[in-house]
Amino acid sequence: HSADYFDFAGCADKEAAVKLLQEAFDNGLIEKVTYDAKRALHLLTPLGIKLEALHDDVLLQAYLLDGERGNYDLLELGCSYLNSSLMADRENALAQAADITLQLCDQLNPRMSEMQVDKVYRDIELPIVPVLYDIERAGFLVDTKVLAELSVVMDAEITRLTQAIYQLAGREFNVGSPAQLGDIFEELNFEVSKRTTTGKISTSRDVLDELAEKYELPRLIIEHRELAKLKGTYVDAFPSLVNAQTGRIHTTLNQTIAATGRLSSTDPNLQNIPIRTEMGRRIRRAFIPADGCVLLSADYSQIELRLLAHVTQDPVMLESFKHNEDIHERTARAVFKARTPEELKEKRRVAKIVNFGIAYVIGPFGLAQRTGLSRHEAKKVIEDYYATYKGVKKFMDELPQQARDAGDIVRSIYGRMRRLPDLSNRNGQLRARAEREAVNMPMQGSASDIVKLAMLHVDAALKREKLHAKMILQVHDELVFEVPRDEVERTGTVVKEAMEQAIKIDVPLLVEIGLGDNWMSAKP
Structure with a gap:
């Protein structure tokens, strides 16, 4: 490879320089390899330069190969994979960084195929970059x-x-x-x-x-x-x-932080505004739509529990979701033996904590803390839960060993990989933690995949239908849109359909739509 440095900042004729860059970047016949394509979009788009034919992004490749790595600095990746270091002077260092990016791509592409993460890369992570850029640029x-x-x-x-x-x-x-x-x-x-x-x-x-x-x-x-x-x-x-x-507040959505594939939000973090308390919910009232628009919130209903049913193939849970039953009520009846309407109302609240807790491999101590049950009562509840949902118990017992057999690797339903080397650690505490993370990955990782696929489907559907709604935030299982008032009904239908059909699993995906003049009131 060879690399050249072009001093754009020091260029006297900016228009000529932009035209030169446009000829290369706008050309769909020239394939581009980037390190952090979203950042490149933030730099190029304001100059009127399109990033056509994005073929690879080495930051995303390195992340998908090892989501636990933490440090994806280009220099660090160059040292790890190429045994290279950057030159001291700025001009040569920047030119060399471009060269390292291309060399890394040559190194990482075969590994992507070998580790079977090229599908999640090509279908989800790479195409979602411009969608995330649009959300950041739109702001709230x-x-x-x-x-x-x-x-x-x-x-x-x-x-x-x-x-x-x-x-x-x-x-x-x-x-x-x-x-x-x-x-x-x-x-x-x-x-x-x-x-x-x-x-x-x-x-x-x-x-x-x-x-x-x-x-x-x-x-x-x-x-x-x-x-x-x-x-x-x-x-x-x-x-x-x-x-x-x-x-507006323009948050940054990070693709390469959470090992499960979840997006995270920084500068500021809009995903972590607590909504358990009234005061926390009131903060969302400050987030509003533009004049002539309303906020539309689309939220996947119980997506991780639906995925729990899908991956465990538990017959009771599958049947419950297929018949659109209230899963928390079912658990209240089966585990807590609730019968009367009063008992159901009281026990459903605890059953909800149990259902979601099991998806995160909660133990008796954690369940006792969250429900107010004694540790002995919580232990009995978990035993009764597993007696009701036998497929869930079998899955949780077997998955850690399956992950060890696969080289301490666990995957989402779309093939996203998570390395958990502590699955083979001699330290029992570290091993137990890794086992909990392994069991949770098929649900949380798959939910991440589905939400990102939904974002791609919704983005394409809105463009296809020539609707003017803007996706302005993603908060885990929720997508928030700013929608012109005269397009609300059509947009709601398009968004719901695109999200519910993002992927086919063995139970229906259900999306709830809410509308409001602020983010708090838009919650479904």
Whole structure:
């Protein structure tokens, strides 16, 4: 290979330089290899340059070959695969980086075929790059007045909680200081099961949860911490992240962080706004559509449980989903022996926690924490669950060994690969953790594949139908769109159909559609 450096920044005639680049990048007959194609789109598109004939992206290739690697820096990849290092001077280093990119592609392509990840690469990860770019460029409109009002409300609530905490503690102290809080717990003679290495009472969340069952003070501390975090991380931080030109927040969607294939969101993280609490949900009220538009939220219903039924082939679960039964109600009847409407209502809530917990390989301790059951009761519930859904039990028992036999590798239904070397670790704790991750991968990894396929299907369908809706965010199983008011009905139909038909599995995929004048009210 040979490589040349072109100093675009130092070029006197910018228009001529852009024209030169256009001739190469716009040419569909010249195949392009990139490192981070999405970033290339952010650089080229504002200049009016198209990235045609994108053939490969070495960042995505390296990620699909080893999602646990963490560091996908080009220099690091060059050292690993090519034993190369960059030259010191900028001009040669940049030219060499382009050369390394091409050489890496030659090295990685055969490995992609060998490890059987070329299908998920060609069908999902590479084609979704421009869709993610469009989402980032579109951004999400923010009403900063709503955030300012919410900040005042939160301030008042934090002050109220602080005063209530002082009253229960018997004196004033720094509520945000774990050390001072530990001292208060000592003074009040709280009984705890966990202390720090220095012998002080731990004030970690699990200890506070345990204490909150007996005492009012820790419950208020939890509320205070959650509210302070909401205010600092989101409500007070978001206004400064709004783009002055667009009035929108433009998050970054990362393809190469989560080993399961899930997209993550940074700068800022819009996927992690807590919605369990009323205050958390109210933050979503600040996210609004443009004038003349509404927000449309499309959410896969119970996608991981449907995938659990598909991958385990459990007959009871398959039948339940095929007949559109309420899976949580079914579990409440079978596991908790709920019969009357009152029992069903009460037990369905716990059954829901159990159903989703099993998909994440929850143990008796975790289930007890989430449901309020004793550890003994939680153990019995899990046993009864597996007695009801025998196919799930068989799958969970057999998969870790199957993954070991495959070289400590587990896959999604689309072939996405996750390496879990700790499956063969002698350390029992590390091995058990890897086994839990192995069992969860077919559900979470497959859900990631399906949502990305859905994004591709929806994007193509909206263009085909000449609709003007914009996909503006993905939050795991939910897609958010900004839709012109006169196209809402057609868009809803197109989106629902495209998502439900993204892939065929042994149970129906169900998508719920919600509409609203803000993100909170659009939730289905």
